[in-house]
Amino acid sequence: MSSKIYDCIEMIGNRIIENKDFLTELDREIGDADHGINMARGFTEVLAILPKDSDNIGDLLKKTGMTLLSKVGGASGPLYGTAYMQAGKVCAGKTALTAQDGKAVFEAVIAGIQKRGKAVKGEKTMLDAIIPAFEAYSAAVDSGASVNDALDAMCKAAEEGVEYTKTIIATKGRASYLGERSIGHQDPGATSATYTMQAVRDFIKG
């Protein structure tokens, strides 16, 4: 029988793989048409090599990060690789996570992505989904909301973040070369980050 953390990563991976063509199409419009292809290649490998029965959350997240780093390439490889490895550090040795742990994971992921990508909110990147999602999740947890409600708030903010990326000019990544022509297009990285958070919510809510 597989562990819960494996099942959760599997749900994330399958969500990315199922949406490979759509993510690539988004990237074709404002980038270089490889985001879905690269992420799907990375997660196919992740699902093949992760030990199914281990419930060591930190270990599985770290392995996921290292595999993405060595299989994805482009900008997504270092960014998602760093995100999962940072999450793995926070979860080292853990076999279960609390709602508060979720906040610590978010903080580590955002710090890691910012260090590697040198981006801030509002530059039409994955951070435009992740940062609002973190803020909504934290606010819900701190106000005593249920985990399910906090996860719903997280996803709603991430989805709004994706919509927001349609309205702004890219100033990081390959889309930044387009200037104003990047307006009207949603960011592929923010989209794949939102799929990730939706998969986590769907897994936890069952």
Add this chain to the structure above:
Amino acid sequence: MKKLINGVDNVVDEMLRGMVAAHPEYVERVEGTDVVIRTGAKKTDKVVLISGGGSGHEPAHGGYVGKGMLDGAVAGAVFTSPTPDQVYEAIKATECGKGALLIIKNYTGDVMNFEMAGEMAGDEDIEVAQVIVADDVAVENSTWTTGRRGIAGTIFVHKIAGAKAEEGASLAEVKAVAEKVIANVRSMGMAIEPCTVPAVGKPGFELAEDEVEIGIGIHGEPGTHKEKIGPASATVDQMLDKILAEGIYGKGDRVAVMVNGMGGTPLSELYIANLEVSKVLADKGIVVAKTLVGNYMTSLEMAGFSITLLKLDDELEALLNAPADTPAFKQV
């Protein structure tokens, strides 16, 4: 999609194997990686130069591995930066105590992956320096973008920094001359027909029958604008205007010129373009010391070309004219 391939998943592997089969006296593959290095690389006692990037730009970069240019080249998936572990393997396979210079084209992914590889090598006490080539004037350089893209001007960095390293210069000296090239090199490209990434199966952008895209990058990413196709001379004039507006190249200056094919443009058309380049530069009193015409930094089967100018001083000109012997660049 019509391509001479055996399957989209083995394009890079089979391309590298075919390359090694063609040029075993120049390059060998680091087993289990997509890295090619000089045959017998570890015997060199010099600063090593590593470059690479997405595949699809052949002969860049594996074709420039050899005496007087690169020591190792890392091939990513088509139009996708190679991963840090692969770049790290290239450093490990070539470095011999004098340090390694990473020559990176300015794309977000390339910079991140090469930087991480440099950090990994640094953790093992290997001295690593990096330079980032950003020669494409089609893209405005401001705090509001990632900065200019690195395109065909990169070949001049390989050539000149490679010659410097071959002379036995230190890592700091090789890096300094590479930076000097980067400061003095500018390029601009255009496309007549788009290209198709094998794994995607359709063109990266669309052009009408009578339309061209000015300012195209080398990944089929959209350029600055589309326009109706005009005579080659008018297209060249427009691109040179943008390069010359940089204010680097003036009357009496000596320059090297590269008229680079994107992969699907016949050499005859590149020579037609070069005729106009040479006329315009002569009119402005800019002295062409050396001209390269051919497919140096391609974009799969894209039709189109780029123009690169490099302002020379005595040091750069001597290094540019120094011998080189690689599969794609030979100079006695």
